Amino acid sequence: MGLSLQLAKPSALTDWVYTTVKEAILSLMFPMGAQLHIDELCEKLGTSRTPIREALLRLEKDGLVRAVPRVGYFVTLVTRRDLKELFEIRQMLEGHAVATAAPHLTASDLDHLEQVLADSASALEAADTTRFLRLEIEFHTYLMNHAPNRHLSLVMESLRDLTYRERVLAMQSADNLRHTFVEHGRVLDCLRERDGKTAGELMSKHIGDALARMLQFLDLAEGDNGPNKTEE
Numbered sequence: 001m002g003l004s005l006q007l008a009k010p011s012a013l014t015d016w017v018y019t020t021v022k023e024a025i026l027s028l029m030f031p032m033g034a035q036l037h038i039d040e041l042c043e044k045l046g047t048s049r050t051p052i053r054e055a056l057l058r059l060e061k062d063g064l065v066r067a068v069p070r071v072g073y074f075v076t077l078v079t080r081r082d083l084k085e086l087f088e089i090r091q092m093l094e095g096h097a098v099a100t101a102a103p104h105l106t107a108s109d110l111d112h113l114e115q116v117l118a119d120s121a122s123a124l125e126a127a128d129t130t131r132f133l134r135l136e137i138e139f140h141t142y143l144m145n146h147a148p149n150r151h152l153s154l155v156m157e158s159l160r161d162l163t164y165r166e167r168v169l170a171m172q173s174a175d176n177l178r179h180t181f182v183e184h185g186r187v188l189d190c191l192r193e194r195d196g197k198t199a200g201e202l203m204s205k206h207i208g209d210a211l212a213r214m215l216q217f218l219d220l221a222e223g224d225n226g227p228n229k230t231e232e
Helices: 013-026 038-045 049-062 080-104 107-125 129-145 150-158 160-170 174-192 196-222
Strands: 065-068 072-075
Touching: 013 038, 013 049, 013 160, 038 049, 049 065, 080 129, 080 150, 080 160, 080 174, 080 196, 107 129, 107 174, 129 150, 129 160, 129 174, 150 160, 160 196, 174 196
Parallel strands: none
Antiparallel strands: 065 072
16 A cells, blocks of 8 residues: 655644545545555554554544454445435435525626636546546535535535545546536536526436446446445
8 A cells, every 4th residue: 555645743643644544545545445454554654553543443433444353444345325325415415505506606606617617627638637526526515615505515514525435436437527527517507597496407417427427437347246336
């Protein structure tokens, strides 16, 4: 596992280990299903076993790591059931958020979304998936944060880590990136027309279509016996 450290270790060592390992899991630097060896992490992070163990216990509570008695710690899988359930939540919440945000978006807000879309086009052309992912999240989050119901954003924030991994997975499909860009553009077109109802419907459809593309991509990449086929 090639963990690269850029920052000096702070005094709150367990917090630093937790954040470092968590980011590696979310970015798929530690692949799904990989075993996290405590001694190896100690060597790579330059710490004792205690902060490593404490960090892994916190990650287990987050649902990102699972402990197997007398065996060790493993990065949790994102199963097809997980994907379907997470996307179902996103469809319901984000579709509603976009529909209700539409009347509150100013010309400046729409211009900002237009710039996000233009930057996405540039990232897509350059095959810069890291930048495209950041912009994809910004597009969705910006609209979510402009919905009049502030609790919608709080609910989505509570799912941020779980949905981030599925987004990283989605970036592995070039077809999904292209479709995502086009679908974001259709949502924005409706928002400029102040057609919140259709914009919300298109956002919900976009998320559903992205799920279908991701499941198809996983089928092609893994075959019928891939590690994420454990649940349907």
